[in-house]
Amino acid sequence: MTNGPNRILDEFAKLMTDAAGAAQGVRREVETAFKSQAEKVLNSMDVVQREEFDAVRDMALKARAENKKLEARIAELEAKLSKASGEVPEAAPKRSAKPSPKK
Template identity: 75%
Template sequence: MSTGPNRIMDEFAKLMTDAAGAAQGVRKEMETAFHSQAERWLNSMDLVKREEFEAVREMAIKARDENDALLRRIEALEAKLAEKGA
């Protein structure tokens, strides 16, 4: 069993270890509270998530490409009709 200055140092080290653990717990709690509040705030702003935005963006690109292809087909058909009519 330690006595004297060693015991005081052991107790101090134990106290510091406990304080560090408590500080870590408080930090984790604060992070959780912050994230919850930030999520509530973002939800109230009616924002979309990045994944949803990317999915809709890809759909729009595909629709634009299909529209361009259809426009080219229509122009080709109109050109054929003009040739036959001339």
């Protein structure tokens, strides 16, 4: 058993170690409660998750690229058809890449 100031310092160090451990436990509990509450609020707002947004965005980009390929193929086929029938091909209306803004 230690005596004097060393014992007091040892007890103080043990007390501080225990307090730090308790503070970490409280911090973890607060973080868990905060995350749970934030997730609950986001779910009630019908906010889409990032993974779902990225998946739909990728699908839209692929669909847009496929549409461009198909438009080019249709134009090529129409040109061949009109050349074969001897008609003058109609100029297809050009569409802008961006949709018009909604008012």
